[in-house]
Structures are given as C-alpha cells and as structure tokens.
Amino acid sequence: MTVSDYQTAPHEATRNACYLCAPLGASIAFSGIARCLPYLHGGQGCATYIRRYTISHFREPMDIASSSFGEEATVFGGKDNLFCGLKNVISQYQPDLIGIASTCLSETIGENVPALIEEFRQSVDLGETQLVFASTPSYAGSHLTGFHKAVLATAKALAVKKEEHGGINIMPGMISPADIRYIKRICQDLGISAALLPDYSDTLDGVSWPEYHCFPEGGTPVSVLKGMGGAKASIELCRFSDPQLSAASFLEKCHGLPAYRIGLPVGVRAADEFMDLLSGYAGRPLPEGYTRERGRLLDAYVDAHKYVFGRKALVYGDADFVMGIGRFLAEIGMVPVLCTADKGGNLAGQAEDLLAGVEKAVVLEGADFADIETLATELKPDIFIGSSKGYKLARLLGVPLVRLGFPVHDRLGGARLRCVGYAGTQELFDRIVNALLEHRQDESDIGYSYM
Amino acid sequence: MIEILKDRKQQVREGGKAAGFDMVCDTASLAGSVSQRACVFCGSRVVLYPIADALHLVHGPVGCAAYTWDIRGALSSGPQLHRMSFSTDLREKDVIFGGEKKLYRVLTELIDTYHPKAAFVYSTCIVGVIGDDVEAVCRTVSREKGIDVIPVHSEGFRGTKKNGYQAACQALSRLVGTADTAGISKLSLNILGDFNIAGEIWQIKEYYRRMGIQVVSTITGDGRVDEIRRAHGASLNVVQCSGSMMALARMMQEKYGIPYLRVSYFGIEDMSKALYEVAEKLGDEAMLSRTRELVSQEVASIMPELREYRRKLEGARALVYTGGAFKVFSMVRSLRTLGIKTVVAGSQTGDKDDYRQLADLCDEDTVLLDDTNPLELAKYVQEKGVDLIIGGVKERPIAYKLGVGFCDHNHERKICLAGYSGMLNFAREVYTSVCSPVWSLMPRRRLHTGGEQT
Ligand code: SF4
Ligand code: SF4
Numbered sequence: 001m002t003v004s005d006y007q008t009a010p011h012e013a014t015r016n017a018c019y020l021c022a023p024l025g026a027s028i029a030f031s032g033i034a035r036c037l038p039y040l041h042g043g044q045g046c047a048t049y050i051r052r053y054t055i056s057h058f059r060e061p062m063d064i065a066s067s068s069f070g071e072e073a074t075v076f077g078g079k080d081n082l083f084c085g086l087k088n089v090i091s092q093y094q095p096d097l098i099g100i101a102s103t104c105l106s107e108t109i110g111e112n113v114p115a116l117i118e119e120f121r122q123s124v125d126l127g128e129t130q131l132v133f134a135s136t137p138s139y140a141g142s143h144l145t146g147f148h149k150a151v152l153a154t155a156k157a158l159a160v161k162k163e164e165h166g167g168i169n170i171m172p173g174m175i176s177p178a179d180i181r182y183i184k185r186i187c188q189d190l191g192i193s194a195a196l197l198p199d200y201s202d203t204l205d206g207v208s209w210p211e212y213h214c215f216p217e218g219g220t221p222v223s224v225l226k227g228m229g230g231a232k233a234s235i236e237l238c239r240f241s242d243p244q245l246s247a248a249s250f251l252e253k254c255h256g257l258p259a260y261r262i263g264l265p266v267g268v269r270a271a272d273e274f275m276d277l278l279s280g281y282a283g284r285p286l287p288e289g290y291t292r293e294r295g296r297l298l299d300a301y302v303d304a305h306k307y308v309f310g311r312k313a314l315v316y317g318d319a320d321f322v323m324g325i326g327r328f329l330a331e332i333g334m335v336p337v338l339c340t341a342d343k344g345g346n347l348a349g350q351a352e353d354l355l356a357g358v359e360k361a362v363v364l365e366g367a368d369f370a371d372i373e374t375l376a377t378e379l380k381p382d383i384f385i386g387s388s389k390g391y392k393l394a395r396l397l398g399v400p401l402v403r404l405g406f407p408v409h410d411r412l413g414g415a416r417l418r419c420v421g422y423a424g425t426q427e428l429f430d431r432i433v434n435a436l437l438e439h440r441q442d443e444s445d446i447g448y449s450y451m
Numbered sequence: 452m453i454e455i456l457k458d459r460k461q462q463v464r465e466g467g468k469a470a471g472f473d474m475v476c477d478t479a480s481l482a483g484s485v486s487q488r489a490c491v492f493c494g495s496r497v498v499l500y501p502i503a504d505a506l507h508l509v510h511g512p513v514g515c516a517a518y519t520w521d522i523r524g525a526l527s528s529g530p531q532l533h534r535m536s537f538s539t540d541l542r543e544k545d546v547i548f549g550g551e552k553k554l555y556r557v558l559t560e561l562i563d564t565y566h567p568k569a570a571f572v573y574s575t576c577i578v579g580v581i582g583d584d585v586e587a588v589c590r591t592v593s594r595e596k597g598i599d600v601i602p603v604h605s606e607g608f609r610g611t612k613k614n615g616y617q618a619a620c621q622a623l624s625r626l627v628g629t630a631d632t633a634g635i636s637k638l639s640l641n642i643l644g645d646f647n648i649a650g651e652i653w654q655i656k657e658y659y660r661r662m663g664i665q666v667v668s669t670i671t672g673d674g675r676v677d678e679i680r681r682a683h684g685a686s687l688n689v690v691q692c693s694g695s696m697m698a699l700a701r702m703m704q705e706k707y708g709i710p711y712l713r714v715s716y717f718g719i720e721d722m723s724k725a726l727y728e729v730a731e732k733l734g735d736e737a738m739l740s741r742t743r744e745l746v747s748q749e750v751a752s753i754m755p756e757l758r759e760y761r762r763k764l765e766g767a768r769a770l771v772y773t774g775g776a777f778k779v780f781s782m783v784r785s786l787r788t789l790g791i792k793t794v795v796a797g798s799q800t801g802d803k804d805d806y807r808q809l810a811d812l813c814d815e816d817t818v819l820l821d822d823t824n825p826l827e828l829a830k831y832v833q834e835k836g837v838d839l840i841i842g843g844v845k846e847r848p849i850a851y852k853l854g855v856g857f858c859d860h861n862h863e864r865k866i867c868l869a870g871y872s873g874m875l876n877f878a879r880e881v882y883t884s885v886c887s888p889v890w891s892l893m894p895r896r897r898l899h900t901g902g903e904q905t
Contacts, residue, residue: 013557014513014540021514043576043607044480045490049518052489052844061848063825068480069608074580085483088456092484092826104512105576105608108546138512139542139577209852210894212453212829389520 016369018316018389019342021138022146023101024050027064028174029150030099030132032198034219037065037095041082041113042103044068056409058177058204061216065089065098069105078106079116086120090129093214096222097130099150107137130222132157141242142342144318147174148238148245151197155247159228161255167193167227168281169234169257171247173264173320174406177205179420186275186290186421190282195224195231197247205415229255232281237274237420239263240319240341264324266419266428267331268297274421293422300426301332304433309333311436314381316340316372316390317405319365323351325385325404326363328425330355334432337379340367369393383435388414400435404428453830456484462821464810474806476821479611485824487772487845488799490607492575493519494615497774497862498695499571499603499622501646502674503527506567508537510554510585511575515607516540523862524648527673537561541577551583558592558600568676569599571622579606599676601625612774613800620698623670623679627703630677632684638733639665640687641709644696645716647672648862651869655716658870662730662742670696683707687733689725691716694777694800715777716869717877718785719750749871757788760878765790767838767885770831772823772846773860776801776809782841782860783812789878794835797823825849833895839885854893856884 027038027050040047047066054062065088067073067081089098102113117131134153136146151171170187172180180201187194202218228234234248239261243249248259265274271294279286312335315325319341326336336355343366351363362375373393384394384401388410394401408414418424437451455463461475480486492509496519500507509516520536527533539557541550554572562570570592574585585602593600603622605615640659645652652672659666667685668678688700688711700711712732714725723746730742769791771782776798783793796813797820798805806819813819818831828849832840840850843861850857858880860868868877 011560012539012553013508013561014516014538015561016520016536017513017517017538017540019513020517021512024514039483043490044486044488045493045576045607046514047485048487048489048845049493049514052522053518055844055848059848059851061825061852063485065483065485066480068482068484068486069576070479070610071608074576074608081482084481088458088481088483092453092456103576104514104541104546105580108577108580137543137546138514139546142513206852208854208894211833212826212849212853214453214826 014368016389018340018368018372019142019144019318020053021046021104021143022136022141022149023103023138024053025143025145025147025174026099026101026134026136026150027062028054028200028204029147029154029198030097030101031062031203032196032200032219033097033099033154033225034221035096035215036099036219037063037089037093037097037215039065039067039085039089039098039100040103041067041078041100041111042069042105046103046105053407057407057414059412059415060204060206062204063093063214067106074105074109077109078111079119082113082116083120083123086131087124090126095129095215097132099154100131100133101136101146101150102134103136104138107135130158144174144241144320144342145245148241148247152245152247152250154197154225155228155250158222158225159251159255160226162227162230164230164232165193165227167195167231169195169197169228169231169248169251171197171234171236171238173236173238173241174318175237175264175420176415176417177201178416178418179424182418182421182424186278189287189289190278190284192278192282195228196220197225197228229257231257233258233260235260235262235274235277237262237264238320240323263327264320264419265421266324266425267328268294268301268422268425269331270324270327271421271425290422293426297422297426297429300429304429305333307433307436310335311382312337312380313383313385314338314372314376314379314390316367316384316386318342321405325419326351326355326361328428332429336361337381338362338364338372338375340364340372342366383432385432400439402428402431402435453826455827456481459484459827463823463827464806464819474803474819474821476806477611477613477800477802480822485826486822487824488612488822490612491609491615491618492573492605492607494612494695495573495603495605495619495622496615497523497646498616498619499671500533501525501527501671502571502676502679503533504530504568504675505532506537506561506565506570507533507535507573508539508558508561508570509573509575510539510550510578510583511541511573512577513538513540515575523646524865525646525672525862526650527647528653529675532565532567546577546581549581549583550578551588554583554585554588555592558588559596562592562596562598567598569601569626571601571603573603573605575605576607579609599626599629611800616695617698620696620702623699624702626676626679627699628680628683628707630680632681635667635681635684636665637686638663638738639667639685640689640729640733641667641682641685642669642672642691643688643700643711644691644694645669645672645869646862649865649867651716651867651873654867654870654872658726658745659729661745662726662734663738664729664733670699683709685709687712687729689714689729694775713777715781717778717781717873719788719871719874720784721781722870722874723750753871753875756875757878760882761788761790763882763886767791768794768836769839769841770795770828770835770837772797772820772828772840772842774799774843776805778860779809780812783809785874785877788874789881791839791881793817794837795820795831797821829853839881854890854895856881856887856890858884
C-alpha cells in the first residue's frame with residue numbers, strides 16, 4: 001500500500017475552504033441536548049451566519065443567541081453583553097442548558113469567559129438552567145474541533161459519579177440525525193440504555209408543529225447526561241479527532257469507565273465491530289432483524305461487485321467521516337484515490353493501517369477545494385463522495401457526486417442521509433452503485449434500459 | 452404565548468397609528484435576542500460581492516469567508532471570480548504575531564494566480580483587534596502589482612450591517628472617477644443597488660435600452676471594475692431599494708454633481724414609477740412616450756395571468772421581513788396587487804423615516820418590527836393568522852414548522868423577481884406556496900382564503 005503524503009504546491013491562501021469554523025460545530029453539538037440553546041460570545045455576525053448555514057442543511061429552526069459585540073465590548077470586554085444576553089435568553093427561552101461557545105473575537109481580546117460565567121452564576125438565580133462553556137476560537141481548528149470541544153465540555157460540566165446504572169455512553173460524532181436514530185434503535189432493540197452526547201436526531205430533523213415553541217422536541221436530557229459517570233462504558237465513533245478532545249477518554253480518566261474509540265461503523269467490518277461491542281455490553285446476541293440486514297448487505301455486495309471494483313473515488317469532509325468511508329470503499333474493492341479532511345485530527349497517522357492493501361490512496365489534511373481540483377484532475381476519480389461543496393468540481397470533471405456529510409444544501413433530506421450500521425451502509429452502497437450505473441447509462445449513446 | 456423582551460418593546464409597534472408612534476431602530480442588536488441580522492462584514496460583502504472580475508479576499512479566520520462562499524445568486528455574464536471564497540484563514544500564530552505578512556503573501560499569490568482587475572480586502576473582527584495595518588499592505592501590493600487593492604473596513608463589531616454598506620460605498624468611491632469618460636452619452640445612467648440576483652439586472656438594462664438610455668455601469672450586479680471607474684461620466688444615478696448604495700450616490704452627487712433617484716424594481720407600481728421618473732429626469736417627450744409604450748406593453752403581457760393568481764390568492768395574509776427597509780414597501784404593494792394583506796412587516800436595517808413611511812403604507816393594525824427574532828416572528832405568525840412569510844433562509848423554518856407558505860426574497864434566491872416578468876414570477880412563487888394542498892395536512896391547518904383555524 002502506498003499512502004503517500006502527497007502535497008500540492010505549497011500555497012498561503014485558502015481558496016474555497018473544505019471546513020467551517022469551530023463555533024458551528026459547537027452549536028450543532030449543543031443542539032443535541034434537550035432544551036439547550038447555543039450561545040456565541042462574540043459578534044452578531046458569527047451567530048447569524050452559522051444559523052443560516054445550518055438551517056440550509058437541516059431545514060429546521062436553529063436558534064443561536066449572541067453577545068452581539070459592538071465596538072465598546074470589543075475594546076472594554078464583553079461582560080455586560082454576556083450578562084445581558086444570558087438574562088435575555090433565560091427570560092425568553094427558559095432553557096435547561098445554555099451552551100456557550102466563544103468566537104475568534106472574544107478569544108482574541110482575551111476574555112476570561114469561565115470567570116465571567118462564574119460571576120454571572122453568583123449574581124443571578126439561575127434556577128434549573130445549567131451553563132456549559134466551550135472555548136472555540138476558529139483559528140485553532142475546524143468545525144469538528146468545535147464539535148468535540150462542546151461534547152467534552154458538556155461531559156466535564158455535567159457528568160457526576162453516580163450510582164452505576166448499567167447503561168453506556170455513546171458519542172456518535174457529527175453524523176446525520178438519521179444515523180443517530182439508527183444507533184438509538186439498535187440500543188433499544190438490545191435493551192441498552194444509552195446516553196447519547198449529542199442526540200440531535202429529533203431536534204434537527206423534527207416534525208411539524210401545531211404551535212411554535214422555543215425548543216424542538218428531543219435531545220438528551222440534562223438529567224441523563226448527569227448520569228454519564230455511572231455508565232458501564234463509553235463508545236466514541238471518533239477515532240481520528242484529537243485524543244485530547246475525547247469525552248470518552250475524559251470519562252475513563254475521571255470516572256474509570258472503559259473508553260472505546262472506534263471508527264465510523266460504515267461497511268460490514270466496521271459495523272460488525274460496533275454491533276459486537278454493543279451486543280457484548282447488552283449480554284445478548286444481535287436481534288435477527290440486524291443479522292438479516294447484514295446478510296442482505298453482503299448479498300448486495302456480491303450483486304454489484306463488478307460495478308464497483310477498481311473504481312476510483314474522491315472522498316472529502318471531516319476526518320472521521322472520510323476515513324470511515326475510505327475504509328468501506330476499500331472493503332468493496334473501490335479505490336479511495338484521494339481522501340481529504342480538515343486539519344486538527346490525526347488522519348495521516350492512522351490512515352496507514354486503515355487503508356492497508358489499498359493502492360494509490362492519497363490522504364491529505366487541510367486541503368481546500370482548489371487543492372482538490374488540482375489533485376482530482378490528475379487522479380481522475382470516477383465518483384465523488386462528500387458534501388454539496390464538491391458539486392462544482394464534480395460537474396466540471398463530469399463525474400457523479402454522492403452527497404453525504406455536511407453541508408448538503410442543494411438537495412432535500414441532508415439530515416436523513418444514512419451511512420452507519422448495516423442498513424446505513426446498504427443505503428450508501430446502493431447510492432454509490434446506482435450513481436455509477438446512471439453515469440454509465442448517461443454516457444452511452446445507446447440508452448440501455450437494462451444494465 | 453411568547454413575551455417580547457422588555458428592552459425590545461420599543462422596536463415593535465402593535466396597535467396602529469393611533470397609539471402614537473416613534474420606532475426605536477438603527478441600534479445595535481440586543482444581546483441574547485437571537486437577531487436575524489448579521490454584521491458589518493456581511494453588509495460590505497453583500498454589496499461588493501457581485502463585482503465579477505475583482506478578487507474578494509476575506510482577511511480573518513476561515514468562517515467569515517466560508518459562510519459567504521457562493522451563497523448569493525448574483526450572476527455574471529462573464530468572469531466568475533466573485534464566486535470563489537478566498538481567505539487568509541488566520542491561525543493561532545498569525546493572531547499572536549499579526550497577520551500582515553500573511554496577508555501580503557496571500558494577496559500576492561492570489562493576484563498572480565487569478566489576475567483580477569482589482570482586489571477588495573475585507574477586514575473581519577479579529578483583524579480589527581490585532582491591529583493589522585491592512586491599508587499599508589494593500590498600498591504595497593497595489594504598487595507592486597499595478598492594480599487597485601482596496602481595503603474594506605468591515606470589522607463585524609463596528610456597527611450594524613448598514614455600516615457595512617457604508618464601508619462598501621467608501622471602497623467603491625476609490626474606484627469611481629479613475630478612468631476616462633469619453634464617449635458617454637448625455638442620456639446615460641448608472642444602476643446602483645441591484646445585485647443581479649437571478650439575472651435581474653439584465654432585464655432592467657433591457658428596459659433602459661428600449662427607452663434609449665445608455666447604462667454606463669452597474670454597481671454592483673454583473674459589475675466590472677473598468678465600468679465602475681467610468682461611472683462618474685453618467686448623467687444620473689438610479690439607486691434601487693435597500694438604500695445600501697445611498698452613500699455612494701450622495702458622494703457622487705457631491706463630487707461629480709450627478710443627481711440620483713431612489714427607486715424600486717419590484718412590483719408593477721414601483722417598476723413603472725422608476726421608469727417614468729428616469730424618463731422625466733433624462734429624456735424628452737419622445738422618451739416619455741417610448742416609456743409609456745414599454746410599460747403598457749409589459750403590463751398588458753402579464754396582467755391576464757396575474758389576475759388568475761389574484762383570484763386564487765385574494766384574502767391571504769402575509770408577513771414580510773427583509774434585510775433592507777425599502778424592499779418592504781415594494782413587497783407590501785406587490786402583495787396588494789395580488790389581493791394579499793400584509794399583517795406584519797419589518798426589516799433588519801430600517802431607520803425612523805422608513806418605519807414612518809411603512810406605517811403610512813400599511814393598514815392600521817399591521818404589526819411593525821425592527822431587528823426582530825424567531826420567537827417574535829412566530830408569535831405574530833400565530834396571532835395574526837399569517838398564510839405566507841416573505842423573507843430569507845433564516846425565516847423559512849419558522850414558516851415551515853408552522854405549516855405556512857414561504858417565499859424567498861433574499862440574495863440567495865435563484866428566481867428573478869424584479870421587473871414585469873419578475874412580478875409574474877413572484878405571483879407564481881406565492882401561489883405555488885400559499886395554495887399548495889400540503890398545508891391542509893399540517894397540525895396547524897389553515898385555509899389560504901379564510902384564515903380560519905380548524
Ligand atoms: S470570526 Fe471566527 S467564529 Fe466568527 S464566523 Fe469568523 S471564523 Fe467563525
Ligand atoms: S467575526 Fe466579525 S466579521 Fe466575521 S462574521 Fe463574526 S461578526 Fe462578522
């Protein structure tokens with residue numbers, strides 16, 4: 001196998017970035033906690049831009065409050081804005097939790113936000129409202145960093161060592177609401193009580209409302225998160241992110257729970273690993289429904305093996321996503337010729353063993369879409385797998401794009417795209433195969449209706 | 452039901468003119484109120500974005516640039532450089548040691564690669580804090596590369612989106628007046644404040660052409676650097692809607708004596724009024740009669756279909772919330788043309804005058820909102836029995852969650868809504884949403900005609 005550390009000509013500018021900023025990830029993570037309002041300590045623009053961006057993907061309400069820094073706050077500090085903002089949020093939303101994240105601005109002026117929050121706690125009666133803070137300057141990471149920081153901050157702030165309750169903690173990472181729902185269903189079917197951090201399966205993919213409310217239904221309740229310390233183990237589907245930011249490792253260190261950091265369970269082998277882990281903890285075998293799902297998936301692998309074997313794919317997005325997909329592609333005989341992900345993870349270090357046996361895979365951290373264009377022109381992939389952001393390039397190169405990850409804002413249902421477990425893999429596999437078939441059909445002059 | 456925050460009560464007007472009325476507006480957003488507004492940077496970026504042969508470099512951390520990558524529907528008939536997202540993507544060490552060197556390297560590299568006609572460098576919040584001398588870097592690069600490299604002072608915290616408009620106008624004023632005006636006709640104008648969303652400006656230009664008027668530059672929809680340089684040769688500035696370009700129009704009046712007209716291209720009434728006013732200002736009897744002919748032709752061509760839509764939409768109730776205040780006026784009138792009553796109206800950036808005008812234009816009981824937020828919007832959607840929301844992407848989920856029609860009238864839309872055919876598109880859009888059968892399945896079921904709740 002040759003995973004070379006391919007580098008394009010070094011350049012300084014970021015041209016069409018492949019990643020977003022940290023408070024976005026934090027906001028998404030916080031929105032997976034019941035009755036939690038994300039709050040950004042900084043300028044108004046960051047909050048609004050992030051709202052706009054997430055709304056375009058999830059197509060759901062996404063309220064994010066802001067300290068709305070003006071010049072004065074920027075020069076003299078944002079304490080007044082923070083206090084005023086938190087009070088307003090509490091009076092209007094009556095949240096169970098306010099997930100506060102800093103922005104580049106508040107970090108750069110050197111705000112000591114934890115101290116300010118402490119002072120605020122002393123000065124008002126918070127009632128039931130919890131405050132959690134994550135430091136998320138964007139110049140130190142990407143949206144994924146922000147996501148993990150918010151998860152870790154929440155675990156640190158809430159998890160107490162309680163009675164052992166036999167449940168487990170699952171940190172699913174930044175996957176789709178539909179994938180989170182699938183994981184919850186497995187747990188339910190196995191009789192496992194799982195605390196998911198976060199769980200935005202309903203909050204960011206919800207139902208229609210008879211009347212407007214401050215918060216969408218769903219999300220993991222604060223009370224459940226408080227019990228995380230008493231679980232049997234923690235499973236984190238984030239193997240590539242910075243281990244320093246691992247909530248599972250924190251819980252292991254602090255409360256002695258075994259931590260499993262495994263890759264995204266896409267593909268049969270990876271899903272097996274996840275399912276085995278869960279059924280081990282449940283102390284019972286996987287219900288038959290899942291083994292049949294697995295069987296059907298293998299059957300489909302066989303049916304379509306010729307269509308996919310040796311076909312070259314370009315995968316871009318978040319580190320955990322990219323490597324999870326890369327490994328799955330290798331499993332079905334496709335070649336992930338290029339895997340690019342945001343900075344701040346530990347991609348290159350672990351790519352070697354994950355993509356063992358794969359020829360010609362290039363793994364690149366921190367690439368932008370201009371880099372990807374340069375490489376894609378050379379590597380000539382047959383298919384793109386990633387967010388909507390790759391569309392222009394895919395169109396230019398005349399290859400199909402299978403949309404997955406974040407953001408998907410040029411198609412409906414970005415929140416319902418699945419890739420996790422046997423059923424999710426099945427969906428993804430079918431989409432990939434069909435995209436290749438459709439492309440072949442479109443390319444041909446003959447117009448085959450039987451492939 | 453949701454309560455209005457105490458500190459926002461003066462930014463909401465319920466209960467009609469009789470109540471006496473002086474809206475508090477034009478202030479910073481209240482912390483914690485989940486404003487729908489962005490920031491100064493947003494204002495600048497919106498305005499300058501459509502200049503297609505310029506390099507737009509966002510100096511700051513990655514987010515500000517990433518969120519504005521190709522999100523606008525501003526089309527170009529030629530170069531597409533404006534659709535790229537360039538950023539200095541400042542990292543920790545740049546924040547500590549300053550970003551000037553990186554800015555210099557990035558600018559030089561990008562100019563060498565993309566050969567733009569000019570470059571705009573947008574300063575975001577942290578650039579203002581770390582104190583980079585952006586002006587000096589721009590001057591150096593400008594000298595070395597022989598193109599205008601123009602700093603845009605758009606640090607997000609320096610006010611509201613409106614201050615961003617001003618910063619953009621200031622940047623533009625450095626281009627205007629820098630090229631020869633030979634060959635420009637007396638019957639000429641600049642189009643200001645139209646951003647060529649979905650190709651709208653092409654249609655407006657066509658109207659002016661039919662009237663016998665030369666369009667010198669379009670600022671900034673489908674904009675080109677060299678045309679903007681010559682803008683001071685035109686006889687008139689026509690400023691569309693939002694007021695985003697008023698600062699530039701005023702500056703050009705002062706400096707070059709060019710008068711300006713404030714118009715709107717949305718809706719039959721405002722569109723026609725704009726053309727007549729321009730004809731009066733620039734032309735003679737012949738031009739006036741050409742304009743009359745144009746208007747009557749265009750109106751006649753859309754009226755039959757429009758009447759059909761009106762028949763179906765009559766009696767529906769709308770909430771209008773847009774960025775600029777001027778656009779709200781046009782929306783209220785356009786909706787009226789369709790038989791729809793505006794029951795809630797507001798904007799992100801209106802001033803006192805705007806709200807006075809809006810109050811005059813709307814019905815007595817129309818609720819007016821300045822710099823509102825999702826909870827307030829939702830409150831009035833329910834209280835007022837709204838069937839349709841007109842706004843941008845951030846207002847959409849409020850509508851859809853409650854089972855209410857929505858029409859995007861923001862910079863992201865892909866449908867041309869200006870001019871006469873635009874009015875027809877607008878009617879079609881509104882019809883497609885308000886009269887969809889899906890609403891009858893919603894938990895909060897409404898009928899588009901009556902407004903009764905079942
Ligand atoms: S300032 Fe930082 S937090 Fe705000 S949008 Fe820009 S990158 Fe994101
Ligand atoms: S950092 Fe400043 S300029 Fe950038 S989006 Fe936030 S408020 Fe606007």
